[in-house]
Amino acid sequence: MxxxxxxxxxxxxxxxxxxxxxxxxxxxxxxxxxxxxxxxxxxxxxxxxxxxxxxxxxxxxxxxxxxxxxxxxxxxxxxxxxxxxxxxxxxxxxxxxxxxxxxxxxxxxxxxxxxxxxxxxxxxxxxxxxxxxxxxxxxxxxxxxxxxxxxxxxxxxxxxxxxxxxxxxxxxxxxxxxxxxxxxxxxxxxxxxxxxDNSWHTVRADKMLVTKGQDYGLKDGLAFERENSPGRATGKEERLSTFKKG
CATH class of the missing domain: 3.90.226.10 (2-enoyl-CoA Hydratase; Chain A, domain 1)
Structure with missing residues (x-):
């Protein structure tokens, strides 16, 4: 089939x-x-x-x-x-x-x-x-x-x-x-x-913050970003951050 x-x-x-x-x-x-x-x-x-x-x-x-x-x-x-x-x-x-x-x-x-x-x-x-x-x-x-x-x-x-x-x-x-x-x-x-070719950790965070942030007005959206941005990649996520394809 x-x-x-x-x-x-x-x-x-x-x-x-x-x-x-x-x-x-x-x-x-x-x-x-x-x-x-x-x-x-x-x-x-x-x-x-x-x-x-x-x-x-x-x-x-x-x-x-x-x-x-x-x-x-x-x-x-x-x-x-x-x-x-x-x-x-x-x-x-x-x-x-x-x-x-x-x-x-x-x-x-x-x-x-x-x-x-x-x-x-x-x-x-x-x-x-x-x-x-x-x-x-x-x-x-x-x-x-x-x-x-x-x-x-x-x-x-x-x-x-x-x-x-x-x-x-x-x-x-x-x-x-x-x-x-x-x-x-x-x-x-x-x-x-x-x-x-960019940090997968950052790109996933960007998508989450932009998508969910649109549910708020500007002031609440800024607060949402401060409270929910995951910060710099560490450990396993740090490995994905250096992912490059030749």
Missing amino acids: VALVTRKDIDGIAIISLNRPDALNALSPSLFVELHDHVAALSEETENIGCVILRGEGRSFSAGNDLKAMQAGEKAPHPFFQAETVEMIEDLPQPVIAEVQGHCYTGALELVLACDLMICGESARFADTHGKWGLTPLWGMSQRLPRRVGGLCAKEMMYTGRVVNGAEAFEIGLVNKCVVDSKLSEETLQMARAIV
């Missing part, structure tokens, strides 16, 4: 690939079960994995939720399983980079919004199409999209369902970079290598 999600490790980087290219990597419940298992494993691998790349095989990252699977009655293990899996990605200790080409619609957009960073190809197309199907967000769109691009832009995308191309995605702050498709994987891997 072909895996719906695959993993490949390169020099401290885990590359997680959605693997339903013939279905534009539609997000079926079965795919989410495999994705959940990979994410759960990665959360325990902080000593050998310093960065994660999330991508899709074929010409699209993902066309979004698998409506055919929904119509066929395929169900996830429980009603909020997909949303919890997306949150698990956001909560991974390691930074996660989304690598996006082609379609990235609705559920797929919710999925990549849980990633720390995002690089897209010129072919990338982002949209929230909940309104075209009479659906409402359950995997984080209403919370993460406004935090990424601002409330005004997020409301326009959500209310109209219009498609945002790769160049505009960069302009509005949805992605870090938009590059030619032929360079997409190379650019994403280069960013991941830059991350794992």
